[in-house]
Amino acid sequence: MAKVWAEADAAQFEASITALKRYRQDRGLTQEQIAGQLQVSTRTVARWEHGVYRGDRRNADAVGAFLRARIQPPGQIEADIMFTGISVDGERCAEFVVFKVTTEAELRDAAMQHLRVLAHTGFIRHEGNGYRIVSGSAFVEIVCDLTDALAALAAAKAEPAPTAKILR
Secondary structure: OOOOOOHHHHHHHHHHHHHHHHHHHHOOOOHHHHHHHHOOOHHHHHHHHOOOOOOOHHHHHHHHHHHHHHHOOOOOEEEEEEEEEEEOOOOEEEEEEEEEEOOHHHHHHHHHHHHHHHHOOOEEEEEOOEEEEEOOOOEEEEEEEOHHHHHHHHHHHOOOOOOOOOOO
16 A cells, blocks of 8 residues: 655655755765766756655655665664653643664663653653653653664664575
8 A cells, every 4th residue: 555645744855855955065966966876867856956846755765765874873773762641631642752863871861851851840760661750740651662762773783694605
């Protein structure tokens, strides 16, 4: 089933094109050079940069992969962490936040800093692979589970397994 090209996708694509243009200009590259690397026409890159053409899902994926490979430092991941909670009004809430991190310490520090912002004066306690806030000024509790982010970080740092040659 094909994904729908939603407004959120279009906005993300526009942000990627802005980053692509900045990357190109900072390195003194031409639109033609970028087009060659992305396997699109120079006209397409120009139209993206001028906001005339948004592209499609395939273009968005290609631009995103291109930027991640060139801008994101080796071993760094974009940790997409969900903070779930219950407000003092009894409302359930959830928020996704993306952190760019290279170490477990950076991941934990970023999550704790975000929790402090959410909790104001609440008590934060370490719990398994995450954290829980109890009795913050706006929330009864907030839970942040880092299990998936820690696994992604470990996978990004893992060395490729050596290949064995079988002799007959």
